[in-house]
Amino acid sequence: xxxxxxxxxLDRYSRHIIMDEVGPEGQKRLLDGSVLVVGAGGLGAxxxxxxxxxxxxxxxxxxxxxxxxxxxxxxxxxxxxxVGVPKVESARRFIERLNPDVTVETYETRLDSANVEVVxxxxxxxxxxDNFPTRYLVNDxxxxxxxxxxxxxxxxxxxxxxxxxxxxxxxxxxFPEAPEPGTVPDCATTGVLGVLPxxxxxxxxxxxxxxxxxxxxxxxGRLLFYDAMDMTFETVPYRRNPDCPVxxxxxxxxxxxxxxxxxxxxxxx
Numbered sequence: 001x002x003x004x005x006x007x008x009x010l011d012r013y014s015r016h017i018i019m020d021e022v023g024p025e026g027q028k029r030l031l032d033g034s035v036l037v038v039g040a041g042g043l044g045a046x047x048x049x050x051x052x053x054x055x056x057x058x059x060x061x062x063x064x065x066x067x068x069x070x071x072x073x074x075x076x077x078x079x080x081x082x083v084g085v086p087k088v089e090s091a092r093r094f095i096e097r098l099n100p101d102v103t104v105e106t107y108e109t110r111l112d113s114a115n116v117e118v119v120x121x122x123x124x125x126x127x128x129x130d131n132f133p134t135r136y137l138v139n140d141x142x143x144x145x146x147x148x149x150x151x152x153x154x155x156x157x158x159x160x161x162x163x164x165x166x167x168x169x170x171x172x173x174x175f176p177e178a179p180e181p182g183t184v185p186d187c188a189t190t191g192v193l194g195v196l197p198x199x200x201x202x203x204x205x206x207x208x209x210x211x212x213x214x215x216x217x218x219x220x221g222r223l224l225f226y227d228a229m230d231m232t233f234e235t236v237p238y239r240r241n242p243d244c245p246v247x248x249x250x251x252x253x254x255x256x257x258x259x260x261x262x263x264x265x266x267x268x269x
Contacts, residue, residue, distance in 0.1 A: 004028070009101065013055055026213050027055060031101060033212040034058035036119060038111055038138055039128035040087040041065070042192065043152050045077040046201030047126050047208070052095045054209055058103045059095060060122055063087040064110040074194040110134070113255050116141045124148040124211055126204055130186065132178035133260040139164060139171035140255050143246045148211050152204045157193050159200035159226045163207045163219040168240035168247030174223060176244075196228050 005013070005024055009031075016022040016030075033056050037044050040063040051059060067075075067082040067090050075087075082090040088106035095104045109115060111134055119125055119141055127138045127149060135151070142149040146166035153160055164170050203224065210216045222235045242249045252258065 021215050030055045030212055031057040034122045035124055036060040036122040037126045038062045040091045042074045042197030043128035043201045045075045046198050047128055047205045048091055049077055050205040052099045052102045055101055060105045061088050061091045062107040062111050074197050119147055127151045137260045140246050143170050150204045150207045152200045154197050154200055156190055157228045159196055161200055161203045162223045165220045169221055169238055170247040172246050173241040173244050174238055193228055
């Protein structure tokens with residue numbers, strides 16, 4: 001690796017460096033790594049916070065929204081002074097204050113089929129989005145480009161997370177098609193426990209760091225469920241579906257084959 005640790009970095013990351021599982025080479029790997037975080041809201045906030053603190057050297061942040069006061073109960077990288085500011089700009093300011101080692105690249109847009117190729121510029125992707133079309137698009141493109149993906153989602157008091165590696169099983173093996181619009185209410189309608197995305201986002205950040213370090217067992221092939229009210233965690237194994245249109249035996253060739261609206265259906269399958 002081209003990076004070497006200077007005295008300030010040896011001090012900053014000392015609690016990583018003294019661990020046999022990380023050490024200076026592992027910290028260099030983090031500093032040399034790049035992660036695209038899709039969404040700078042409830043899940044994206046703790047992901048961004050902890051990846052920046054860990055010293056992931058290049059972070060991309062995709063979001064087309066602005067900070068609203070109602071976000072502040074859970075989106076911990078944004079502050080009252082950021083209300084009305086694009087979330088990607090607020091995220092950039094937060095990261096730069098937290099860790100000067102991290103290069104930030106912002107994309108004030110909604111990820112879609114026309115711009116999803118930005119994924120190619122990063123080692124892996126964290127899906128912290130809040131809508132099904134984006135989740136399916138990110139899953140499909142990451143499978144087609146063999147890009148590791150860490151997924152998370154939340155609902156009221158519950159959350160789930162999984163890690164999706166090249167070759168499947170993938171998100172479509174779990175959920176072949178998205179529910180129709182309007183059938184699953186969002187947090188503006190049902191509410192969400194403010195601390196919930198912190199827990200799930202930290203799990204996503206943990207999986208991301210492990211992937212960059214190439215250490216430990218990930219949630220590949222396992223869906224983790226978290227219930228904050230009962231304070232329980234459960235993992236459910238899942239397998240690659242040979243009929244999956246994305247990671248199965250007869251996969252699509254491009255995300256252009258998919259309609260990423262409504263139920264996110266794959267044409268011809």
